Amino acid sequence: MPRHLEPSHACACTSGQRYGDCCRPLLRGEREPADAVAMMRSRFSAFALDYPAYLWRTLHPSHPDRARPEAEILRNFRRASRTMEYRALSILDSTATADRARVLFLAQVGDRGRDLSFLERSDFLHDGTGWRYANGTVRPATDFAAPDATRLDTF
Ligand SMILES: [Zn+2]
Numbered sequence: 414m415p416r417h418l419e420p421s422h423a424c425a426c427t428s429g430q431r432y433g434d435c436c437r438p439l440l441r442g443e444r445e446p447a448d449a450v451a452m453m454r455s456r457f458s459a460f461a462l463d464y465p466a467y468l469w470r471t472l473h474p475s476h477p478d479r480a481r482p483e484a485e486i487l488r489n490f491r492r493a494s495r496t497m498e499y500r501a502l503s504i505l506d507s508t509a510t511a512d513r514a515r516v517l518f519l520a521q522v523g524d525r526g527r528d529l530s531f532l533e534r535s536d537f538l539h540d541g542t543g544w545r546y547a548n549g550t551v552r553p554a555t556d557f558a559a560p561d562a563t564r565l566d567t568f
Contacts, residue, residue, distance in 0.1 A: 416461060417462075418432045418437070418462065419432070419433075420432055420433025420434075420437055421433065424436050424437075424454075424458060425458040425461040425462055425499065426454035426455070426457045426461075427500075427501045427502050427503075432458075435458075436455045436458035436459075439452075439455040439458075439467075440458060440459055440462065440464050440467050442467075445542065445543035445544070446543065446544060448509065448514070448544065449507065449509055449514030449515075449516055449544045450504055450507050450514075450516055451544075452537060452544040452545075452546070453502075453504065453516045453518060453535060453537070453546075454502060454504075455471075456468060456471060457502040457518075457520065459471075460490070460493055460494055460497070460499055461494070463491065463495065465487045465490035465491045465494065466487070468490045469483060469486060469487055469490070471543075471544075473537075473538050473545035473546060473547040474540075474545075475538070475547055475548075476545075476546060476547055476548060477548070496524060496525075497522050497523065497524050498522060498523045498524070499520070499522055500523065501521040502518060502519070502520055502521070503519040503521075503561060504517075504518050505517045505518055505519055505532070505561070505563055505564060506565045507565075508565065511539070512538060512539040513536070513537070513538055513539070514536070514537040514538075514539075514544065515534060515535070515536055515537075515565060516535045516537065517532065517533070517534050517535075517563065517564065517565050517568055518532070518533055519531075519532050519554060519560050519561065519563075520532075520533065521554075528554075529553075530553070530554040530560070531551050531552065531554055532551070532552050532553075532554055532556075532557065532560060532568065533549045533550065533551045533552075534549060534550045534565065534568050535548070535549040536548050536549065552568070
């Protein structure tokens with residue numbers, strides 16, 4: 414369910430910042446996210462706001478989706494944006510070196526009233542230009558007694 418946001422609106426990534434100060438310049442390609450957490454946030458906003466080209470561009474070349482036809486992947490991203498509700502993102506934990514980062518997050522999402530919230534441990538690699546999404550391990554939030562309290566070492 415894509416939404417349109419004005420720069421003064423609260424950002425779709427639920428950071429609490431204004432969209433114009435948070436994910437908007439990233440989605441518009443005006444600058445790269447400062448770190449992997451900011452990249453993660455911008456990808457959540459890209460799903461919420463229907464920016465499939467951004468989702469494709471920020472996949473690392475080693476991501477399995479990169480081996481499939483771009484048009485098919487763009488279609489899948491667009492379908493996800495149009496059918497799912499992207500309610501909230503919580504970054505639970507992260508680690509990073511100069512060129513590798515790992516981010517654990519809780520995405521509160523739904524599909525026509527059905528709660529499909531999940532936790533994901535995402536790996537990001539810096540390709541020299543910016544942080545790119547390399548792969549992720551997903552588990553349903555219902556697997557966890559306290560999803561919000563989960564950390565990388567307890568995922
Ligand atoms: Zn944001």
